[in-house]
Amino acid sequence: EVQLLQSGAVLKKPGESLKISCKGSPDSFTNSWIGWVRQMPGKGLEWMGIVYPRDSDTRYGPSFQGQVTLSVDKSISTAYLHWSSLKASDSAMYFCARRLDDCRSTACYYYFDYWGQGTLVTVSS
């Protein structure tokens, strides 16, 4: 069964760096992308980007390009979301999710079918 386990909640100061993790079962990292989704307090879901564990190919949403780094260590089935210098506006819940490429004879479907439990990041001085 596919499971994604995220690292725990963190409290950081502005300017500090942070890397949060998303550990999956080997199944979740085989032939699938791992995506990250931000949810600011009381707000909607924002697509941050996706990373392909097999070759570390990465795609970013325009609001997140240059602001965060997505990476993966496929040897331990773990994806990472990294900030080099946090801002108060980075305070949010962050979800990782498996993006399955479900290709059949007639069409391909891409969707987030399994989600982590979320990591709450609070940035405050």
Place this chain on the structure above:
Amino acid sequence: DIRMTQSPSSLSASVGDRVTITCQASQDITNYLNWYQQKPGKAPKLLIYGASTLVTGVPSRFSGSGSGTDFSLTITGLQPEDLATYYCQQYDSVPEMFGQGTRLEIK
């Protein structure tokens, strides 16, 4: 980037009602659309992919339709456990944007 616009932003309905949420894409996305349900304090859950294909295990009262730029999610026979926020998401092209969400309250 393709922008997704949902309406309404929120709605209140009674148990047993038929509820429809709409989602409009800023350009033609064929049927490359997913619907998710997020209950308070929980991770989102996939309900429908390919605009109309129900995920295994999702109650049949949920249905999706549409193609091109206009899509809808319908709940026929609303249940108390359907209290949640619902999001559409396009996967025609990266970034695979979500709509802003529709908060569904039970009267």
